[in-house]
Amino acid sequence: MIRGVSERVDSVHKTAQDLLRAVSGGLLVGLPLLFTMEMWFHSFLLPSWKIVLLLGVSFIVVIGYSAVSGFRRERSWTELLVDSMETMGIAIVVAAGAMLLLGRIGPEIGLRDAVGKVALEAIPVAFGVSLAGSQLAARGDDGNDQGMVGDEGGPGTLGRLVVAAGGSLLFALNVAPTEEPVLLGVEAEWWLLLLVVGVSLATTFAIVFYADFRGGRTLEQRNGPLSHPLSETVAAYAISLLVSLLLLWSFGRTDGVSASAIAGQVIMLGVLASFGAAAGRLLVGGSADSGGKE
């Protein structure tokens, strides 16, 4: 880390690259939902406090994700919070720009409607910005960059479950605002739902512990009750179902709906959520006791 005279220009250049990566990552992940009609409509169908709540949950996920997979490992809590705040801010700016370009907000749209659209669309974009910060950076282009997680141990069980929550939120969010989970959940018979639960558990278990993806793990790692492959799979699935329930409730899919119909929706949306949870755990890889299986 030698700081020369031209270092200032270099550092601006580097920051510009970081920002560009953040914007690209945000768009990459956010685009499907930026083009989803239900997201635009929910901006005014949802009460303000629910949108704030969703933003709050996403903020926590962003903090959790940066803490677990952070590209600057030696950050303090304040730095972590400020960085996560910046992630949300960039996401809001990107979402606002996209909504403007798509003609979804403009002078003729009410302010509350416009702010609601930007706030809701900022959520998937924020996940993308957050991913870009840790996963898309070129290796070794910064002295501060401590490299990928897994190089030095990877997150523990709790960290992996936080990432599982983030992954499931990211995946399920793409479908939760649409009508499909309602339809699937209401029409499914009880035995079909049981089958879906079984398939979700088996597939996510296989993806993380058996399919030999990069970031996947072997079966012989145990370090505390939750890090056993079976219990971790079940814990991650439970988290996925909770995330599904939160999303369905947020989008008003549970109001006045019978418990069995809610269960059906949660399980059907849980298919996506549990895959997201598995993908998230693959992404950060690692284990409590060793640095992944590379």
Place this chain on the structure above:
Amino acid sequence: MRQNWLEWFALAVSVLAVVGVVGFLVVDGLRDEGQPPTPIVEVRYPEAYSTDHGWIVPATVTNDGDRAGEALVIRATATVNGEEEESELTVDYLPARTAVEVSIGFSAEPDGEVTVQVVGFRLP
């Protein structure tokens, strides 16, 4: 930790964006009294025009309530050449405190005023 003006700029814009959006929504949430959708239709007679297929008058539908309405059906009636005529239109979504532009058609220019009635709507 912030090393140059661009980083500071990005941080400042981000903080403004977050505080602006969340602040607005919180203030709006506190102001929200949960009033049901209150559609108000204002017929804009001066902007009416005739076509080969009838007479069209623009109207603005606003919602003074705090809740949005879905599938709002509006029925407009008027006396045209001595006969009662009815015209119906549907507004897919009527957000709270938002104006939606519609147009109402009759076979010819009515003799008097256009009477508007809200037939119904769905709550989200």
